[in-house]
Amino acid sequence: MKTIKKNKKANRRKTILQLHKILGLITGVVLFIVSITGCLWVFKDEIESFYDDYKYVTPRHEDFITASNIKKIAEEIIPNKTIHGVIYGQSNEAIEVVFYEAEPEIFYHSVFLDPYSGDFIKRVNNNSGFFGFILKGHLRLWLPDAIGSRVVSYSVLMFLIIMISGLFLWWPRNKKNWRQRLKFDWNSKTRWKRKNFDLHTVTGFYVSSLGLLLAFTGCVMAFNWFYFIAYKVSGGDKAPQFIIPNSTQSYVIESEDEPAYNKLVPLLQQKYTNANSYELHYPENDTTSILVEVSNSKGLYYNMDYLFFDQNTLQELETTSIYGKYKDAKFADKVIRMNYDIHIGAIGGIVGKIIAFLVSLLCASLPVSGVLLWYGRTYKKPKKTSQQGVLV
Secondary structure, eight states: OHHHHHHHHHHHHHHHHHHHHHHHHHHHHHHHHHHHHHHHHTTHHHHHTTSOGGGBOOOOSSOOOOHHHHHHHHHHHSTTSOEEEEEEOOTTBOEEEEEEEOSSSOEEEEEEEOTTTOOEEEEEETTSHHHHHHHHHHHHTTSOHHHHHHHHHHHHHHHHHHHHHHHHHHSOOSHHHHHHHHSOOOOTTOOHHHHHHHHHHHHHHHHHHHHHHHHHHHHHHHOHHHHHHHHHHTTOOSBOSOOOOBOSOOSOOSOTTSOGGGGHHHHHHHHOTTOSEEEEEOOSSSSBOEEEEEEOSTTOOTTOEEEEEOTTTOOEEOOSBSOSOGGGOOHHHHHHHTHHHHHTTGGGHHHHHHHHHHHHHHHHHHHHHHHHHHHHHHSOOOOOBOTTSOBO
16 A cells, blocks of 8 residues: 555656656746846836936926826827826926827837926837837747737746646655755765756745745736636635726816816825825726826835826716725735736835845746756766776
């Protein structure tokens, strides 16, 4: 009976090892690129802060220009494109008008204006430059989106399986194994194959939990079904998608020259005095409401307040979505809203970002050491023999 159980365990382990190797070989190059680009993306805001002087202005004791004037000026600079939103920062920050279109190809530009005079400061193509290049690699391997994004998504899903199977294979089963998993026990006689094996298993052991977290949060963003399951398993009972309610009033109480949303941001600046920024989204048509995203913490997204207002009366409207006021968010809502901030480590501040950077960098090493481990075992050099057939 013991022999049968032992054989079953051995066969199960062999099957899982085969799965681990096959998935690792299939996804190795993709995971290496995704991990390297991911660790570089983590400090995007900090790096860009060294050369973003155009985002700042000299503060003045004046009111900001109206939202309708911002729209008019921005559309003259970039005509025939859709304004995604207008970001109002602090008194010393320029207004950023974000243009975004997904079809027929992604168009993602920003126009920076003086908040007091409306003077043009700079136009930025967010898809270009170093971080634009890094993001394209991370999301789609610099391939067409329809192909690259799918390859990345399924590779990240397989990475989740790889990490789980790796934990099963290399989890210490006795005191001796624990010592082997916790440190590199090398000396001058240690061969490179042993060093590579330790690099793969010891590194994998240390980054496994956080690597799983990166893979899990990546899958939440990559797959709608994964996102929905993660929310429901967490106990969510709201609509997990973004829902913008329609305006409730059909009549207009403001003149065409002075739309109601001109008054909205100044009112919110008085109410949310500690907010970091406000992003106004113009109503898409005559029936949709106005969306304003109130950022309560610089560099974080999870605790934003998503507010909706009737475009004619400015009456505040409620949404059935998880994306409403943060104070109304339940545990499951917070789990999903925190997903991106967890993915890049921002949830833990600068320390969290450093950890995310290191984990992502170490994850990039696992496909390399894994392939070398597979190659060394698959293509062993034949041992030399003497003419009498004796091993030498």
